[in-house]
Amino acid sequence: MSAPLTGLRVLDLSRILAGPTATQLLSDLGAEVIKIERPGKGDDTRGWGPPFLQDADGNDTPESAYYLCANRGKKSVAVDIATPEGQDIVRALALKSDILIENFKVGGLKKYGLDYDSLAPQNPCLIYCSITGFGQTGPLAHRAGYDFLIQGMGGIMSLTGEPGRDPMKVGVGIADVMCGMYANTAILSALHARQTSGKGQYIDVSLLDSQLAWLINQGQAYLVDEKPPPQRGNEHPTIVPYGTFPASDRAFILAVGNDGQFARFCAAAGHPELAEDPRFARNVDRVHNREVLIPLLGEITKTRTAADWIALLDDKAVPCGPINTVAEAFAQPQAQARGMTITMDHPVSGSVELIANPIRMSGTPIEYQGAPPTVGQHTAEVLSDVLAADDDQLAQWSENGIIGGA
16 A cells, blocks of 8 residues: 555755654655755755765765755755745745745745745645744744754753753754654644645744653643752652663663562562562652662662673563663664664665664555655756756756756
8 A cells, every 4th residue: 555645745945854854754654755955065964974975985975874864755856945936946846735844944935935925825725834943933933943952941951961960962853853743743633634624724833842842741740849850860750760770790771660560670689678668668659768779779780790680670570671872772683673774775875774764554654765865866857747847947947056956
């Protein structure tokens, strides 16, 4: 069967990570995604390296690993939207699209006649999603947003890192990625609503709003008791023991989720009395007495290797696991069995290994539509197929610097 979004066209006017994350997922789900890029340079992230993809001779290409992570399955059309002719091209594509995603500054596309108010009267079915740092309203709406800044402003950094140490950002651009995920949910909801109303709509999604939303239990705890949550390193705010513990060779993860698991852990560790101690018998007691319990458990876990603990506790149905490097994470048998890396043909390097889509659907499976494109790789193809531009028109646009890659 076809992928679930087959037949839908997405015009992607986004760059960096939040928007491209959203549009890559839409492509994997079957949509045709047309990525508009600046002739020559393309998406900023193409140059965000090293590492860069290498060609057959071992030389760096202009395709960075960062760019490759979020642009699979798209058709790159290089158009200079700073020119009237380029604006006309993009506008014509928008009028033949179901979805448009952009992450320009607030009002940035209005001067080109590519904002929602300009396009909706001509294409009332258009679902138009704007992704910005701070949203379309509010005192900071005019500011550009970057993942690192949003992690700082949105509170997640204040929770991340060891107690008494400087706040720490998450190791990947999670504010960008989660904003892209929220955008996708909104877009798919708007598609469903369109089936009834016959009309598209405007979607306003921001990095800061999204980051505040995924503070989840920690954010909700503050709203309940008005006490800012502290840094706890790898420990859980309301479950104990739940964190990293030292073994004789390396640290490992122990994630005890309830009193029964704690009793089984204590028995397996040779200290059943800890589960009967009134200070530790219930999770609420363990939370109150974590400063006493955690050091006691650390002395116990130091007596075996991490592998020994994991084998022992896994047999007792006590949640635990290793702390893998990225290499170990991809190499582990479970990731291999689930096919979490894929290899695709690439026009410059011959092939490229990519992180797979994690979604598994029984009736309408994921369809990978191609490797991340080179700048303007599909300019001629798209403008011919979608806008019926002939060779003379393509040649004229190319000579005038309106398009690239044709």
